[in-house]
Amino acid sequence: MPSSLNALIAAWAVSLILIVGTTLFFELTYDPAASEAIEGEQQAENRAEDQPQQMANAEPTTMNAPDDGQVAGAQPATSEQKMPGEAEDAATQPPVEDDARPQRQDPETGLVEAEPTRPTPEPRATTALRTGVKVEANPALIEQSNQGPLPRRSEDGKTPFQEYAAPRPVGDTRPKIAIVITDLGQRSRMTRRAISDLPPAVSFAFSPYASNLMEYGEQSRRTGHEVLLMVPMEPINYPQHDPGPFSLLTSRSPRENISLLRSSLGRLTGYVGVINHMGSRFTAASESLKPVLEELNRRGLMFVDARATQYSLALGMARSLNMPSSYNNKFIDDDPNADEIAKQLADLEGRARIFDYAVGVGRPYPVTFDAVKVWAAGLNERGFVLVPISATANQQPLPR
Numbered sequence: 325m326p327s328s329l330n331a332l333i334a335a336w337a338v339s340l341i342l343i344v345g346t347t348l349f350f351e352l353t354y355d356p357a358a359s360e361a362i363e364g365e366q367q368a369e370n371r372a373e374d375q376p377q378q379m380a381n382a383e384p385t386t387m388n389a390p391d392d393g394q395v396a397g398a399q400p401a402t403s404e405q406k407m408p409g410e411a412e413d414a415a416t417q418p419p420v421e422d423d424a425r426p427q428r429q430d431p432e433t434g435l436v437e438a439e440p441t442r443p444t445p446e447p448r449a450t451t452a453l454r455t456g457v458k459v460e461a462n463p464a465l466i467e468q469s470n471q472g473p474l475p476r477r478s479e480d481g482k483t484p485f486q487e488y489a490a491p492r493p494v495g496d497t498r499p500k501i502a503i504v505i506t507d508l509g510q511r512s513r514m515t516r517r518a519i520s521d522l523p524p525a526v527s528f529a530f531s532p533y534a535s536n537l538m539e540y541g542e543q544s545r546r547t548g549h550e551v552l553l554m555v556p557m558e559p560i561n562y563p564q565h566d567p568g569p570f571s572l573l574t575s576r577s578p579r580e581n582i583s584l585l586r587s588s589l590g591r592l593t594g595y596v597g598v599i600n601h602m603g604s605r606f607t608a609a610s611e612s613l614k615p616v617l618e619e620l621n622r623r624g625l626m627f628v629d630a631r632a633t634q635y636s637l638a639l640g641m642a643r644s645l646n647m648p649s650s651y652n653n654k655f656i657d658d659d660p661n662a663d664e665i666a667k668q669l670a671d672l673e674g675r676a677r678i679f680d681y682a683v684g685v686g687r688p689y690p691v692t693f694d695a696v697k698v699w700a701a702g703l704n705e706r707g708f709v710l711v712p713i714s715a716t717a718n719q720q721p722l723p724r
Contacts, residue, residue, distance in 0.1 A: 456491040457524075459545045461593035465624075471583075472590020475623045483624025485648050488596045489714035490525075490550055499676035500711045500719075501703070502527060502683045503696060504628065504652070506554060506599065509534025514688040521693055523700045524548025527713040529599050529628075532556070532570055532588040541594050550712040551595040552628060555588050555616075557603025559632065567602045574606055578615035585616055589623070596714050597626025597648065599685075604633035614641060621647040626717055628652070630685060640722055648717035652685045657692045665695040673708055681719040 465484050467476040475484040493500070505522070506529040508515045518528060519540070528544050529552040530537055541551050556567030558574055570588045572581045589598075598620060606612055607629065617638065620627055629638040629651035642649035653675055656668040669684065676682035686692040700710050 457545045457548050457550065458488055458594070459542060462487050466593060469586065469590060471586045473593050474586055474589050475593070475595070475625060477622075477624040484594075485596050485624055485626045485714065485717075488545070488550065488594050490548070490712045492715050493709060493711060496709055498707055498709045499673070500681050500709050500715060501672050501676050502650070502681075502711050502713045502716045503656070503700075504529055504552065504599065504683065504685050504713055505688055505692070505696075506601070506630070506685055507531055507687055509537055509540055511688060512536070514690070515540055517690075517693060518688060519543050519547055519549065522549070522696060523710060525710040525712050526696065526700075527552060529554050530592060530595075531601070532591045533568055537592045541592050545594055550714055551592070552626075552713065553588060553592050553595045553598045554601040555585060555598045555603075556601045557606035557632075559602040559606075560604045562605065565602070572603075572606055572612070572616060574609045574612045576612075578612070581612065581616060582619050585619060595625075597628060599628040600630050600632065600638070602632055603630070603636075607636040607638045608633055610637050610641065613637060617641055617645060617647065621645045626650070626714060628683075628713060631723070634723075636723075643718065643722070648714070650681075650683055650713065650716040650718070650720055651723060653682050653720075654684050656684045656686045657689055657695075660687075660689050660691050662691055662695050665692060666699065669695065669699045673706065676708060679721060681716050683713070683716055683720070 461473075462478075464478040465476060465482065465487055467474040477483050502525075504527045505518055508518060508528050509530040510533065515534075518526075524547060527550040530540060531554050534540070544551050556571040558571060559565050559567065562571075562573070570584050572584055576584075600607060617627060621642075626648040627638060627642045629636055629642075629649070631652045636651075639649055639651045654668055654672055656672070657665050659665075665686075672682040672684045686696065703710055
């Protein structure tokens with residue numbers, strides 16, 4: 325009995341010594357700063373492991389950004405239904421932009437524009453030497469008005485068409501083809517791509533409803549592209565398809581249409597002429613069309629008939645006014661397919677071989693840009709030359 329009791333007492337004493345000793349050891353060796361550092365490292369590791377999952381689950385912030393290229397009040401344009409033998413009015417749906425910028429409103433016109441950004445341009449002297457296109461707008465060819473800077477003839481008779489046209493090919497007898505890309509300005513990404521990627525001889529037509537038009541026009545000329553302005557005109561299925569608030573309508577008086585025309589003209593400077601946007605009804609109505617062409621001619625501009633209808637009177641009327649004019653022979657991307665666009669471009673070559681000149685119109689589609697670049701790269705080998713739209717002025721036979 326005494327020996328068992330002694331053993332229990334000894335075990336209890338040893339346990340007590342171990343407990344007290346361990347407690348004293350931790351008390352003497354505990355470092356709060358080191359403990360916090362270890363805890364911080366563990367938290368950082370946990371955050372690092374969680375971050376990829378958080379990034380994977382994050383919603384894209386640019387997918388639903390508002391369009392920065394649409395004027396307030398402008399309605400999206402859609403294509404008209406074709407009449408038999410009639411070309412479709414060129415129109416595109418302005419899509420959602422992915423690079424919208426802060427907006428500001430012009431107190432005089434009420435138009436909403438994105439705050440302009442100025443990308444680094446090419447050196448002006450080098451570009452001007454290479455392309456021959458005047459970059460800066462000539463003040464002598466501008467009439468200041470409450471509708472914006474309007475084009476005009478200078479006091480010595482010089483016209484915007486003459487000032488902003490690229491030099492014509494001299495002594496080149498090859499068949500000549502002009503390509504115009506329309507509806508630019510409303511999609512800023514595609515507009516910038518057109519300016520940077522397409523051959524300089526491709527001409528650009530800008531919508532009057534787009535923002536940053538002055539900037540886009542200057543960038544286009546700096547890279548050698550001639551510039552046109554689109555003028556919205558009444559289609560046969562108006563108002564189901566509405567070209568927007570600047571539309572020229574057969575129901576309006578000549579004075580009203582001229583005022584609306586000037587609202588479009590004042591949106592941009594430095595352009596050689598205009599091309600109609602839609603207009604299958606308006607271009608076939610001589611009483612409505614003639615005052616508009618007379619106004620354009622008085623201001624020294626070229627008129628390019630998009631040929632929204634085979635019944636258009638625009639080209640014959642423009643020729644009778646002795647104004648520079650040409651017309652679209654073919655919409656190259658009614659079917660926006662690479663093979664089909666290549667076929668339409670080949671058809672233009674056939675027409676140019678017969679009539680010396682041909683004009684094609686395309687829209688700002690990626691497939692169109694790619695097809696035009698590939699086609700243009702082999703044009704010289706096939707015996708053709710790509711020219712700006714001004715080079716076709718008064719060169720085509722009247723359409724039948």
